[in-house]
Amino acid sequence: MFLAWNEIKRNKLKFSLIIGVLIMISYLLFLLSGLASGLMNMNREGIDKWQADAIVLNKDANQTVEQSLFNTDDIENTYKNQTTLKQSGVIVSNGNNEENALLFGVTDHSFLVPDMIEGKKFNSDNEVIADETLKDKGFKIGDKLSLSQSDENLKIVGFSESAKYNASPVLFSNNNTIQKINPSLDKSTTNAVVVKDKNWNNQSLNNNLEAIGIESFVENLPGYTAQNLTLNFMISFLFIISATVIGIFLYVITLQKTNLFGVLKAQGFTNGYLAKVVLSQTFIIAMIGTLIGLILTLITGAFLPSAVPIKFSAVTLIIYGVVLIVVSLIGSLFSILTIRKVDPLKAIG
Template identity: 30%
Template sequence: MFLAIRELLFAKTKYILIGLIMVLTASLIFIISGLAQGLSSDNASAIQDLQADALIIEEEAEGEIGNSFIPADEREKMIEAQGGNNNASTLAIRMMNTTINDADQQIDIALFATERNGILMPDVAEGMFPQKADEVLADATLKQEGVRLGDQLQVEENTSYTVTGFTADQRYSHTPVVFISNDELEQFNAVAVQGEANTDGSYEVITKETALNGIPSYSQEQASLNMMIIFLYVIAAFVLAVFFYVMTLQKREQFGVLKALGAKSMYLIRGLIGQVILLSLISISIAVVVTFGIGALFPADMPFTLELETMLQPAIIIIVVSTIGAIVSLYQVIQIDPIEAIEGAAY
């Protein structure tokens, strides 16, 4: 690294410029990752964080919870088959419009109906656990719509619920989830099971992953964002590959001299790879700071989740693809002949 570091310092401008491109690309990768993460939770955190390992749905539903309809009188039999209420709960999901305390404004919510004391009821973050049939636990993002503890949520003509508590991170299909008791429902969508699920064949067992992909628009949303991220990885690799390729071509004569003086190809290659990794590391570190800065400017209700752990994976991928990009130049370095240092000797 003796040569590599001194060259970076000497040719500052070139390396700062290429570093800037890397910072921008890495920032974009982090921001889109944050957006993908945020949209994913916004769309499905209620399913991702569901206190269950598997879901039993109708076979005809083809993996989509919303298409599965099981009559309410099957409930007891099915719960019993899974070992009782400590192992399984039913789940019914309905997308509804609601108004708060008879105001005019309509809000979209997702009603999750389940057994009041069943395994699916999330923990209370604020307020009290619902006790009566018309008391409900609501996702805390409803507070942004002006909902307070004790407020009435009017759904349909003559049904209204009282919010007694808020819970965290329960969103479904980009709307806040409200947990209600399932006492009066005629049908439900699925039975959620902790541990191994047993079925007699007329039902299908799906994982939470499958259930996620069955949420309308979930996989399309994630796929398009992931495609952008993959393209950015490829762009980062190409930009660095071309830059270091041209740099290596420019340094041809100099590499010839160094080889004539006794430098091994391996030494020069280590320097090159070292430069790529150093450049990527510094660019990524700056990009992390930039991304957190930009993230702080986003409005609070924007679905954007940024955590250092989730940035680690893209960071490692950027370093790996950058290094792969540099491999194009390695061949150049290897095939430079030290004879090029002597004018007129190479034929």
């Protein structure tokens, strides 16, 4: 380790270039991991807050809540803890701001409504609770909301914790309110039934219905899987690029030092010792580059606007940092193989 660090200090410019490349790769890698987590959270945030086990939909709805419609009598008292979910897409405006949102019609004391952070719960028709993402977009308690597709007006009486569903902010109302806006959702019909029952898969249902595990339901949300696969492919390629770049840099440096390695071998230094030197150098520069990239990422995250869907996970950042260092060490194996082939007599001349 001493020899490795000493050489790095003596060749600051050469090794700084490698560290600089690693900083840029790790910076982009950590930002992409935060973006991936943020996009996942935008799609499933509200669903995770349900803490449900399954959801029941019409079989012909292609696992989409708004396209599903069935009679509540078909599933009444089937599960230990169940609640209806009625959903309608709306465009709401308070006169100053306009936003695409989802209106959820829920029963009293439904577990679908997240914890309140401000105001009160709805007590009468046309009163709604908005999730806090709408508060961040200029909406406030007492706002009268007009709807583009209905003559009904809604009133915000409280804000809940952020509960985005498929990247859309959510408004919660009683069933009478959503029925006024979407008459097809009368008292006897619903879009879905959300279930809290560990044994949900053991219950038999009407032939027109299907029960879907929450994780499976989330994975089939429009765009959810495609987004995750795209970002994960990009992250995987960054790991490959990192190993390749480190490998090329160290290989070139090794070729430049062929005579030096020949002299060291002639003096009795073994291939194993020289391999440890190369691995130590790689570990040091990978550690420095990764740490600086992580610090820059956290600084950037602190200044990004709330509109950017980014969310950092300490566990994910640590795992990616460790993997980045490991793949850098793997990239250095080309140099180690080259060192093993150095003939002391030929190198010395």
